[in-house]
Amino acid sequence: MRILGIESSCDECSAAVVDDGERILSNVILSQVDFHKPYYGVVPEIASRKHIEWIRGVVEDALSQAGVVLAEIDAIAVTFRPGLIGSLLVGVSFAKGLAWALGKPLVGVDHILAHLYAPHLERRIDYPYLGLLVSGGHTIIARVARCDAIEVMGTTIDDACGEAFDKVAKHYGIGFPGGVAIDRLSKSGDPRAFRFPNPSLHKGNARYDVSYSGLKTAVIHQLDQFWDGTSEKSLANIAASFQRTAIDILVDRLVAAAADTGMRRVVAGGGVAANSYLRARLAAEKDLEVIFPSLALCTDNAAMVAGLGCRLFSLGLTSDFRLNAEARVPMFKRAYP
Numbered sequence: 001m002r003i004l005g006i007e008s009s010c011d012e013c014s015a016a017v018v019d020d021g022e023r024i025l026s027n028v029i030l031s032q033v034d035f036h037k038p039y040y041g042v043v044p045e046i047a048s049r050k051h052i053e054w055i056r057g058v059v060e061d062a063l064s065q066a067g068v069v070l071a072e073i074d075a076i077a078v079t080f081r082p083g084l085i086g087s088l089l090v091g092v093s094f095a096k097g098l099a100w101a102l103g104k105p106l107v108g109v110d111h112i113l114a115h116l117y118a119p120h121l122e123r124r125i126d127y128p129y130l131g132l133l134v135s136g137g138h139t140i141i142a143r144v145a146r147c148d149a150i151e152v153m154g155t156t157i158d159d160a161c162g163e164a165f166d167k168v169a170k171h172y173g174i175g176f177p178g179g180v181a182i183d184r185l186s187k188s189g190d191p192r193a194f195r196f197p198n199p200s201l202h203k204g205n206a207r208y209d210v211s212y213s214g215l216k217t218a219v220i221h222q223l224d225q226f227w228d229g230t231s232e233k234s235l236a237n238i239a240a241s242f243q244r245t246a247i248d249i250l251v252d253r254l255v256a257a258a259a260d261t262g263m264r265r266v267v268a269g270g271g272v273a274a275n276s277y278l279r280a281r282l283a284a285e286k287d288l289e290v291i292f293p294s295l296a297l298c299t300d301n302a303a304m305v306a307g308l309g310c311r312l313f314s315l316g317l318t319s320d321f322r323l324n325a326e327a328r329v330p331m332f333k334r335a336y337p
């Protein structure tokens, strides 16, 4: 089974060809980072326009790098949710047009499930497991029963983890994407120079939820209140202390979810899964078997879309031409009053 995958949910324009849901024949990722860098964030209008300019060439490159022609593709998989609506629409419309013209099946793929599928492209992983999805738009702890079925246990009640990295980096002019810049700068900083607050654990059903707006405010507006009184107030120390707190919040909830469910296997995904402190912190959790995708498969890419698309296609979960882009998926973000 040979699937062409298309990903355009945010600022990476990507296409890939994957065989049998596991063999990556090509994975072309064209990043728009240079176009958004001056704004320290993704500008939706620029993102969709770049996708329109690039998508055809990216798909052609993915096919030629894989050494296949369109006639040899069995189905076309595309990210249809969640993400920036204008960006998603480019991929969805392109995939629909291609599927229609070629008379090939179309498979709509959820971006969150695709991130969780990414490490399955690199090794055999048995279900069920705890999924940890940390990206620029989402922070989710979920019970993953199958490739197409997750039960959200915890999510953010305000900002996503990656979003907090991006906003702190933007405020201090540390770089873009913020997570990458903070991760790098933190290596030369003291993670205990500032003791930022870790939101207290909620009770009941919300006990695996995370919150980042308080931490963000503390780091941006209340630095002095959390200073240890002796360390240098350097950017590296701010970055390292913020990173430690942001990741510890996540690890707290994840460890609690693992203990409560008795699930030891954890599969991580999303851009923040590239974070070196998160990787080190989870490697130290000896009771857990934590599986990370390689760095290239953490951030947005179409191989994960083609891979999951193949599994969905095998299960008969194809889409018809009414497939539409959806910016949000309510269960992935708790709607707090």
Ligand code: KG4
Pocket: 010, 134, 135, 136, 137, 138, 161, 162, 163, 165, 166, 177, 178, 179, 180, 183, 270, 271, 272, 273, 274, 275, 276, 298, 299, 300
């Ligand atoms: O999964 P992704 O590429 O796009 C979304 O689906 O959002 O994730 C992008 C996010 C950004 O917020 C970026 O700052 C963050 O992942 N990120 C990181 C690192 N690399 C990327 N955050 C922390 N540490 C990193 N090394």
Ligand code: ZN
Pocket: 111, 115, 135, 136, 270, 271, 299, 300
């Ligand atoms: Zn993503």
